[in-house]
Amino acid sequence: MNRLLALIGVLALASIPLLDIGNYYLHLLITILIWGFIYTSWSIMGRFGLVSLGHGAFLGIGAYTVTMLWNQIGLSPWLGLPIGLGLSALVAVVIGYPCFRFRIVGHYFALVTLALSEVVRLTIVALRDNTGGSLGMTPRSADTANSLYALQFADKETFFYIALVVWLFGLWVWKKVDRSMSRYALEAISEEEDAAASVGINVTRTKLTITVLSAVLTALGGVLYAQYQLYINPETVSGIAISLQIVFAVIAGGMYVQLGPTVGAVFTLMLAESLRIMVGHDVHGLDGTIYGLLLVLFIIFMPKGILGGLLSWWEKRQSPPPSAKPAPAE
Amino acid sequence: MLSVTNLTKRFGGFTAVDRISFALEQGEILGLIGPNGSGKSTTFNLIAGTLAPSEGSISFLGQDIGGRPPMAACHLGIGRTFQIPRPFKRLSILENIAVAAYYGQNGQISRTRAWEQAEEALNLVNLPSDPKSPVDGLGAAGLKKLELARALATQPKLLLADESLGGLDEHEMEQAADMLSLIRREKNITIIWVEHIMGVLMRVVDRVMVLDHGEKIAEGLPREVARDPRVIEVYLGSEEIKIADAQGDAGGDAGGDARA
Structure with a gap:
């Protein structure tokens, strides 16, 4: 039943470009898919209490590595991709291992990751000769409008399908983790590290594995974003602002359910677009203020997020004895 | 061993x-007692x-x-409980135990086997093994049992039970003590039982070791240790320890004394 629904959903999504809905809406959809994927990547570790405020670092590493390799030595993004992902995995290990080995958890871990995202942003700015600094950079145009080699496509339809596949891949990984034994180990670790170690769980390795997985997927999201937008700058793919946006979106959508982060992407995008259309850019900082206010409201009134909240409400209606567990994804 | x-x-x-x-010999239950701060934990x-x-x-x-590290100790066959129960609250009771069975044996068993062993462990300690029961519903006694079941699920050869009876009432204490005897009998697991409530412990253990200020001050059969003047001096003040099974309802008194 669920499989059938999922299949119908995917087919429906895949047929959208045939409807000729126009570039604006297609752009919104692609944006939702890319960010939905990135948010899903974050929540793969975030749902286990590993709150990273620095995932912008991995976005930036992915996006900049691939773009710089392409622009400077003409390396195809297909080859740059594994290098970018490998680099982000390396950074995740360098940051994660000492944190997990020496039990830097909770707020302290969040602070370390927050610093990481700034380090990456400042590094990009400092290497302005190669990265364009704060002005950002544009991947050099391919020789033809549509180039598979350069991973650049003039029409949005192609990119829609690429984004769709990557987003589905993210959901698949989420599900894999959700059904694995590691999920139980991670839930155990998130509650009681000592007790988890006492029943034989390798706490450091388990946390490190999920962190690397999350980081690599996030970097993939960064590459996808760069190839789609064909423009990146330090603010949009690294630093505190984007890192916090990821966390906000996931909290809004719901980090404990499979489609929660994607709902978060829809929600934040609609919020940003409606703010842009209604008030424009005249009132400086208004969007930030509204984000902050909503974040507080969500944490207080809807800790499971929009989708998580809806699903547990629905579950309660279906079965009179309420279950204490967070609602499983479809 | x-x-x-x-x-x-x-x-x-x-x-x-x-x-x-x-x-410690295979299959033995050793009681490790001593006042707070004596070094038993x-x-x-x-x-x-x-x-x-x-x-x-x-x-x-x-x-x-x-x-x-604790993980290695667990894999070698040392299971432990915590003085203050540390359940994995976001997992169900059964999942709490299954994760211990699986990782306690270093992932060398199938998931199905882990769940089976979890059910066995829960049956042994009389906790519900239906898959949905949440940890939230457990009281102090239930949480102690959960700790015990989780340690047992790792299939230990040596079980370290830390002050397993703190916070339980008389009846629950008796039950818990019987459970440790049962575990030893059925599974031939060696047990070190750390406790500061002496009454019930004395009935179940084979030997007692008494610590005070980090030093061992006595070791031997419960009866002998209970009469040891040094033990009475440091641990119970001047009153003699009553052994639970010696005189009918004396178990309660002894428990009360020990806590005083």
């Missing part, structure tokens, strides 16, 4: 455990790998295990 030699743990200038030596944590010894050695089944 376990042999501890000159075990010493210092925290800065403070010696929490001072040259303790003892040995430290001893316990040294064996479980939570702490590394400053000096001395711990040999378990022929291997020196002093300073190995």
Whole structure:
């Protein structure tokens, strides 16, 4: 039943470009898919209490590595991709291992990751000769409008399908983790590290594995974003602002359910677009203020997020004895 | 199976455990008692790998295990409970135990087997093994049982039970004590039972070791130890310890005395 629904959903999504809905809406959809994927990547570790405020670092590493390799030595993004992902995995290990080995958890871990995202942003700015600094950079145009080699496509339809596949891949990984034994180990670790170690769980390795997985997927999201937008700058793919946006979106959508982060992407995008259309850019900082206010409201009134909240409400209606567990994804 | 030699743990200038030596035979239940701060929890944590010894050695089944991390101790066959229960609240009761069965055996068993073993462990301690029961519904006694089941699910050869009866009422204490006897009988698991409530413990254990200020002051059969003047002096004041099974309802009195 669920499989059938999922299949119908995917087919429906895949047929959208045939409807000729126009570039604006297609752009919104692609944006939702890319960010939905990135948010899903974050929540793969975030749902286990590993709150990273620095995932912008991995976005930036992915996006900049691939773009710089392409622009400077003409390396195809297909080859740059594994290098970018490998680099982000390396950074995740360098940051994660000492944190997990020496039990830097909770707020302290969040602070370390927050610093990481700034380090990456400042590094990009400092290497302005190669990265364009704060002005950002544009991947050099391919020789033809549509180039598979350069991973650049003039029409949005192609990119829609690429984004769709990557987003589905993210959901698949989420599900894999959700059904694995590691999920139980991670839930155990998130509650009681000592007790988890006492029943034989390798706490450091388990946390490190999920962190690397999350980081690599996030970097993939960064590459996808760069190839789609064909423009990146330090603010949009690294630093505190984007890192916090990821966390906000996931909290809004719901980090404990499979489609929660994607709902978060829809929600934040609609919020940003409606703010842009209604008030424009005249009132400086208004969007930030509204984000902050909503974040507080969500944490207080809807800790499971929009989708998580809806699903547990629905579950309660279906079965009179309420279950204490967070609602499983479809 | 376990042999501890000159075990010493210092925290800065403070010696929490001072040259303790003892040995344990397969299938034995050893009661480890002593007033608060006597070093019993430290001893316990040294064996479980939570702490590394400053000096001395711990040999378990022929291997020196002093300073190995808790995970390694678990994989070698040492299961432990925590004085204050530490359930994995976001997992169901059954999942709490299944994760211990799976990782306690280093992922060497199938998931199906882990769930089976979890059910066995829950049946042994009389907890519901239906997949949905949440941890939230458990009271103090239930949480103690959960701790025990989780340690048992790792299929230990040696079980370290830390003050398993604190916070229980009379009846629950008796039950818990019987459960440890049952575990030893059915599974032939060696047990070290750390406790400061003496009454019920004395009935179940084979031997008692008494610590005070990090030193071993007595070791022997419960009856002998209960009459040892040094033990009475440091541990119970001047009153003689009543052994639970000696006189009908005396178990309650002894428990009360010990806590006073």
